[in-house]
Amino acid sequence: MLVLAESQAQSNSLGLYYMSRIAENLTQVRQQIDISAVKSERNKENITLLAVSKTRPASDLKDAYDNGQRDFGENYLQESLDKIEVLKSLDITWHFIGPIQSNKTKPIAENFDWVHTVDRFKIAQRLSSQRPNDLTPLNICIQVNISEEASKSGCLPLELPKLAEEISKLPNINLRGLMAIPKATKNEDEQHLAFRKMKALQLELQKRHPHLDTLSMGMSGDIDAAISEGATIVRIGTAIFGQRVKTVSSN
Numbered sequence: 682m683l684v685l686a687e688s689q690a691q692s693n694s695l696g697l698y699y700m701s702r703i704a705e706n707l708t709q710v711r712q713q714i715d716i717s718a719v720k721s722e723r724n725k726e727n728i729t730l731l732a733v734s735k736t737r738p739a740s741d742l743k744d745a746y747d748n749g750q751r752d753f754g755e756n757y758l759q760e761s762l763d764k765i766e767v768l769k770s771l772d773i774t775w776h777f778i779g780p781i782q783s784n785k786t787k788p789i790a791e792n793f794d795w796v797h798t799v800d801r802f803k804i805a806q807r808l809s810s811q812r813p814n815d816l817t818p819l820n821i822c823i824q825v826n827i828s829e830e831a832s833k834s835g836c837l838p839l840e841l842p843k844l845a846e847e848i849s850k851l852p853n854i855n856l857r858g859l860m861a862i863p864k865a866t867k868n869e870d871e872q873h874l875a876f877r878k879m880k881a882l883q884l885e886l887q888k889r890h891p892h893l894d895t896l897s898m899g900m901s902g903d904i905d906a907a908i909s910e911g912a913t914i915v916r917i918g919t920a921i922f923g924q925r926v927k928t929v930s931s932n
């Protein structure tokens with residue numbers, strides 16, 4: 682247990698200040714991001730930590746929020762809507778990062794600020810038409826199947842230019858960049874290779890779409906490689922909230 686200044690911590694019943702496990706983990710992840718940013722000569726201001734809170738109770742998100750976390754990523758629609766309702770008084774930026782069924786786009790368009798997992802035009806079109814007019818345009822990343830795995834979602838790199846062109850014309854969508862979940866590997870060279878391919882795709886797209894500023898890539902096991910190759914959003918679950926035990930059916 683770390684003992685801290687009052688401003689950083691909550692006090693327990695004994696009046697001692699302590700840091701929750703989540704607070705400690707957040708501090709560590711932020712330090713890891715800072716170190717990777719320095720190492721790769723990047724400005725840490727350009728790297729957003731997205732706390733991936735799937736399967737976690739709202740109280741865990743509140744704990745992270747009380748320790749300065751503002752961006753949260755959710756995968757399962759019903760579960761996320763419940764948490765958004767419970768936490769609606771907080772200043773949270775909500776990111777949808779799960780697979781999207783086309784009949785579930787409306788609540789996503791109404792409740793989220795970002796969607797990272799758009800991989801076909803039909804989904805983007807529905808999100809645009811269902812985005813309420815009193816909200817700012819929905820921020821979108823196109824998910825790329827960068828390791829070209831048959832079983833994975835994401836558009837193929839070859840399909841990207843056409844898809845980006847079509848999506849960028851939609852009125853209530855702000856196309857921000859690309860997202861990937863590369864094939865899981867502990868091999869750092871392979872991690873770098875996949876992320877470097879993503880950076881190259883972004884650079885290519887920026888010739889026609891210079892405002893595409895986002896690369897959503899990097900998870901608990903490959904943050905450092907992702908940052909060194911240009912990630913602007915890292916999506917971190919386990920390293921903040923601990924191992925996931927519960928499994929939730931995708932809904």
Ligand SMILES: *Cc1c(COP(=O)(O)O)cnc(C)c1O
Nearest residue numbers: 733778900901916917918919920
């Ligand atoms: C679960 C998940 C993460 C976080 O993974 P960890 O290994 O727990 O950090 C990131 N991105 C997506 C799309 C996820 O589903």
